[in-house]
Amino acid sequence: MSSILKSERKQLILDEIKEKQFLQLEEMVRLLDSSESTVRRDLDELELEGHLRRVHGGAEALTKLQAEESIQEKSIKNIQEKSEIAQKALSLIEDGDVVFIDAGTTTALLVDMLYQDNLTVVTDSIHHATKLVDKQFKTIIIGGFVKQSTDASIGRVAVEQIAQLNFDKAFIGMNGVDEHYLTTPDIEEAIIKKTIIENAQKAYVLLDSSKIGQVSFAKVERIEKVSLLTNHSDGALVNRIKEKTEVIEV
Template sequence: MITEKRFEVIINLLKEKEFLTLQELIKMTGCSASTIRRDLSKLQQQGILQRVHGGATLKTTSLNEPKLSEKQGRNTQEKREIAKIAAAKVEDNDCIYIDAGSSTYEMVEYITADNIVVVTNGLTHVEPLLKKGFKTIIVGGDVKANTLASVGSKAIETIKRYHFDKVFIGMNGVDLEKGLTTPDEQEAYVKETAMKSGAQIYVLIDSSKFAHTYFADVQIPQNKHALLLTSEKALQRQDIKAYRNRFVIEGGQS
């Protein structure tokens, strides 16, 4: 099999399955281990895939972001699992920030702490927060039509005025090389500003977000640590050890 054909076969196999081990690729292509290792190295250099411990995963970069209503219907069970873990972090008398997004929306239902103050840039979060009797502050700014999130300079300036015990951030992608990413640069700035104002940072991310890269980086502030909250399904990924080497992860039975 010529090199170009092997590349095509490897890429198509990875499109069908998000992660393949070296042994799986050898078996599926009928090529030697040395050949597959060489092909994976070349494809990684081209930015097409990412080699991880024991295998490879296809890299994706996207500017597109679905509407919030579409995201709320995806991976619902996982998001609720993660939401319960996140909600349990909230303690009585906390002042917290809850980011816009479908996963963070789910956590509101499970918060049982008393006398908390919640700041949010998620318009959809306001009603359920008020129904639970929480003091709620909505961040002003430009509202994105697809995510119903407040963004822009006004949102950032408002968030800078506060200090949070805990910050809960939604994220579109997490990648071993690129880190945390989101499609919109304005939302990335809002997330980073909130994290800078938080004593403890939690990032809610379900299994579908792993090994995905979006347009804008979201940098964890210097001298701060973020805990990734995820699902049991995500912890079953074959490459989860590599992610644990890069990020602090909690979820499922961990």
């Protein structure tokens, strides 16, 4: 193993995180030529010092309140986790349901998995709608201004259309959740998500581990209004969330 100093290891980690935004633990072990336990301790210290955020399988850069990754950037992160969450969401959909499927990378995986009979799907995503039509599902697409970074319809037209509809179940993506609120970087998208929740008999928020503990600019709704679907089932924060709302563990 390398005899590199702790201060040098930590600086190398910070440099890599700044450049790549996300690093897997195995990648850092190779980079530093150090043991996994040593790297974990370095990451724990850097998180306590407020330099990065620990996530399942590695670490990521701290995000600014209004920062938002593109669909392409999101699509390559936490693929296995997102797939497991989508699979669990799939099991909650029954034949004949009317469901809303929000724009997002985890919800995109859910769209790919759908097989139910006599299903009606409402979506605010052009890409979701195209897939749904190809799969011959009854599809309703919400209009409005399309936000390019997330592929979601936003604005007054979209809000008014969603408000006129009712859903058996809604499956929603989210940028962050703490023990009080669901949050997202964009005010207009927050209004869309809130309206979806208000018009669904049951609303499920799909969250991979990188979203737990994150806080974005705009509050969407209190966590009590939804059920959370996640594979991040341990830790003090998750336990506090469980005291307030349903957490379905994958």
